[in-house]
Amino acid sequence: MDIGPVIDGFGVVLEPANLLYCLIGVVIGMLVGVLPGLGPAATIAILLPVTFEIEAVGAVIMLAGIFYGAQYGGTITSVLLKLPGEASSVVTVFDGHALARQGRAGTALGIAAVGSFVGGTVSVVAMSVLAPVVAGFALDFGPPEYTALALLGILLVSTVAGGGRLKALIAACLGLLLAVVGRDAFTGGERFTFGSLDLADGLDFVPIAMGLFGLGEILHSLEQRHRAVHAPVAVHDVWPSRADLRQSSGAIGRGSVLGFVLGILPGGGAVMASLAAYALEKRRSPHPERFGQGAVEGVAAPETANNAAATSSFIPLLTLGIPANATMAVIFGALLVQGVAPGPQLVEENPELFWGVVNSMYVGNVLLLIMSIPLVGLFVRVLRVRPAVLAPITVLITLVGAYTVNNSTFDIALVVAFGALGYLMKKLGLEPGPLVLAFVLGTLLEDSLRRSLLLFGGDPTGFVTRPISGVLLAAFVVVALLPLARGRRREPVDQVR
Amino acid sequence: MTSTPRALFALVLALTLAGCGGNLGGGSGDAAAFPDGDPITVYVGQDPGGSTDLIARALAEQVSHDLGVAVVVENKPGANGALAARELAGKKPDGHTLMIFNGSLAYITPLAVAAGQAPDLADYDIVTGISQDDYVLVTTATSGLKTVDDLEDLGRTVTFGTTGVGTGSQLSQELLFAQAGIDATAVPFDGGSPTLTAVLGGQVDVGSIQLGEAVEQIEAGRLTPIVTFAQERVSYLPRTPTAIEAGYDVPVQQSRAVFAPKGTPSSVIGSLEKAFGSAFEAGTYRAFNRDNQLTPNEVDGKTLRTQWTQSLDTYRAVTREHRIDLGGEQ
Structure with missing residues (x-):
């Protein structure tokens, strides 16, 4: 492996401007992590237009910081207030809050910070080694391979998303349908454009993400009663004791590996990783009854895994141009806005960007470790900001931002329309994640499928005879049939819930 | 109309x-x-x-x-x-x-x-x-193709990548293959960069790309220029004939x-x-x-x-x- 670009990447990160963007990113990330309701996908979607003015490297460094920073922030409220700021910190509540009630909130936060740091860092190291290998296959990835990959991605997302498989599939189908709008890239024929040039290129991803995630979530959270904030439990002795560290070292190690692997899988990511890691520790423990009563491992495992997964989910995006989850889909949009096409050529053509972003994660993890402990009180105070103040400001930023991406008033209308759709979906228990992902992958799927068939002269057997696409399609079949084979056996994830 | x-x-x-x-x-x-x-x-x-x-x-x-x-x-x-x-x-x-x-x-x-x-x-x-x-018709260096005649000698349907429908990239190749009587299938990609990637990876036989976008890979020896679609020989590629010189009347420029x-x-x-x-x-x-x-x-x-x-x-x-x-x- 050529180490030169990796070192240059550190040079990029250590430029003062990029360090600043990294810091801004992780601080914003921690803040939104603390705030329930506003997730990283929504925040990144809302801030997309802001990044337009920043250089590509700095922009992605900042957005990445928001994503993994939110994993740290979500822990704080889980432990102190029994209020998970993020879906990926839900399981942390069980033991984290139990520890806080025993007066050991500091221990819980400390061990979570250490676990997060280790998980994140292990994941970056593994990514630095693995990503160029994947990208090495770059030129072997032709239209048939992308077809298979897009199929697999859509299936996995619909299989693992929250809210049940059927609802996820419905959302994904909506996304696929929306992807059909626009001028046919192969014939120039109009599809669902109603003669409007605004729709000729199809619906733009950015206003869809901003509407569904940003506006939709704000509208929905306005309905929720604002909960009175409990006085935070006093936090002291933040640095975990040697005994605590010894007790959770296994959980941190396993959580790192599990999180890394689950993060790479399409449809995987931080939420699934935290659930799986918690379940694994509980099953391995000689005293499973301790879980839920304040077991340190019960905090260490999910917090390590969610950070490891948040990091590794960048691999498929940066090497193949396939977003593994909804947040990655939004970052995908950010890269496109910047004129950077995420894909196999990225490592080679834009090494400063690739390694700059990857290496910024080391720095970001250190920053988070330093900040998370002394600043806990400050972040908790954010919860006192009333939604009545926060919501209008966010809506304003969203709408102004939507205009600035393409200087198009049509985009503002799109954001409003998708904001309304996002709200309705939430009311019906449909997650916007699968929709957004299927929308992104839908275009890829259709174009690649048709390109493949042109290349094969209309003979579909070519998909199976090419090695990479053949293997991916086999994986597709396995994943599709797995639930049938498993029968009624309950999945470990369900036991946790 | x-x-x-x-x-x-x-x-x-x-x-x-x-x-x-x-x-x-x-x-x-x-x-x-x-x-x-x-x-x-x-x-x-x-x-x-x-x-x-x-x-x-x-x-x-x-x-x-x-x-x-x-x-x-x-x-x-x-x-x-x-x-x-x-x-x-x-x-x-x-x-x-x-x-x-x-x-x-x-x-x-x-x-x-x-x-x-x-x-x-x-x-x-x-x-x-x-x-x-100017547009230039390129192929990956490993394909061994060098001239329009080589494409004809393949004796099968040639696949060509275009940068999209209604672009000079598409028009130039459609005209070339029609005049040369070569059976060819257009595979449209989304812009210059994905087309370049597909040609480099041998996913398509050839592609027509704007000179500025292809020149780096040509100089690196990873792409072979076959013809340009310019009116006269392009000063940057003095050894690459124009399509006109090769016998086909297809000047297409952006x-x-x-x-x-x-x-x-x-x-x-x-x-x-x-x-x-x-x-x-x-x-x-x-x-x-x-x-x-x-x-x-x-x-x-x-x-x-x-x-x-x-x-x-x-x-x-x-x-x-x-x-x-x-x-x-x-």
Whole structure:
């Protein structure tokens, strides 16, 4: 492996401007992590237009910081207030809050910070080694391979998303349908454009993400009663004791590996990783009854895994141009806005960007470790900001931002329309994640499928005879049939819930 | 053109003319003072970072210097630039809103999309031509292909990557293979970079790409240039024949020009032409052209209109002759 670009990447990160963007990113990330309701996908979607003015490297460094920073922030409220700021910190509540009630909130936060740091860092190291290998296959990835990959991605997302498989599939189908709008890239024929040039290129991803995630979530959270904030439990002795560290070292190690692997899988990511890691520790423990009563491992495992997964989910995006989850889909949009096409050529053509972003994660993890402990009180105070103040400001930023991406008033209308759709979906228990992902992958799927068939002269057997696409399609079949084979056996994830 | 769009067009034209008539009375004083301290907006119908955008920015800086007002480049991507073109046509014709117009939009897109979806040159005044960009037919170095005859000798259907429907990339190859009698399938990709990747990876046999985008890989020896679609040998690729030299009459180029809304006072057009003219002379701009393999085509508006109208007529005739349907079912 050529180490030169990796070192240059550190040079990029250590430029003062990029360090600043990294810091801004992780601080914003921690803040939104603390705030329930506003997730990283929504925040990144809302801030997309802001990044337009920043250089590509700095922009992605900042957005990445928001994503993994939110994993740290979500822990704080889980432990102190029994209020998970993020879906990926839900399981942390069980033991984290139990520890806080025993007066050991500091221990819980400390061990979570250490676990997060280790998980994140292990994941970056593994990514630095693995990503160029994947990208090495770059030129072997032709239209048939992308077809298979897009199929697999859509299936996995619909299989693992929250809210049940059927609802996820419905959302994904909506996304696929929306992807059909626009001028046919192969014939120039109009599809669902109603003669409007605004729709000729199809619906733009950015206003869809901003509407569904940003506006939709704000509208929905306005309905929720604002909960009175409990006085935070006093936090002291933040640095975990040697005994605590010894007790959770296994959980941190396993959580790192599990999180890394689950993060790479399409449809995987931080939420699934935290659930799986918690379940694994509980099953391995000689005293499973301790879980839920304040077991340190019960905090260490999910917090390590969610950070490891948040990091590794960048691999498929940066090497193949396939977003593994909804947040990655939004970052995908950010890269496109910047004129950077995420894909196999990225490592080679834009090494400063690739390694700059990857290496910024080391720095970001250190920053988070330093900040998370002394600043806990400050972040908790954010919860006192009333939604009545926060919501209008966010809506304003969203709408102004939507205009600035393409200087198009049509985009503002799109954001409003998708904001309304996002709200309705939430009311019906449909997650916007699968929709957004299927929308992104839908275009890829259709174009690649048709390109493949042109290349094969209309003979579909070519998909199976090419090695990479053949293997991916086999994986597709396995994943599709797995639930049938498993029968009624309950999945470990369900036991946790 | 069917009768409805024609009637619509007449109506638009009438309205524009009426609007401009109203302007002329009090406008002549303004025109003399153009730009009168007010900023100028230059639309670009493509994303930031592409060739058209780079050209716009290189020129904006110089023109701003010459006229003493801010010249702002505004990207309005969509429908290959048709979106920005439509918006320009509806702007006040006072010289404060301009557009860097891509020739393909004027002489290739109309062959690929439904009538009324492509802009009509009659809706615009032309300030000046800018430059031309050549297309080159490339293949991956490992394919061993070197000439058009090699492609014919493959004895099977050739697959060729295009940068999209209704682009010069598609037209150039469709014409070449039709004239050479080679059985070929077009595989459209989304822009230059994905097409380049597909050619490099051997996913398609050949692809036609703008010279500036391909030159780096050609110099690195990873792409083999087969022919260029230029009128004359390209100075950057002295050993690569043009398609004409190889025996096929298919010159296809991307051309760019500065457009203004129809009805812009001629004195304003004159001031703008002068400002762009001195921008073309600047040393940094000339170096920019060299670095990006662009051939200057700094002709006046009238000449440019003739060039592009002729291109459209020529392409319409040859595509008919060879029964090529750029937008057709493939």
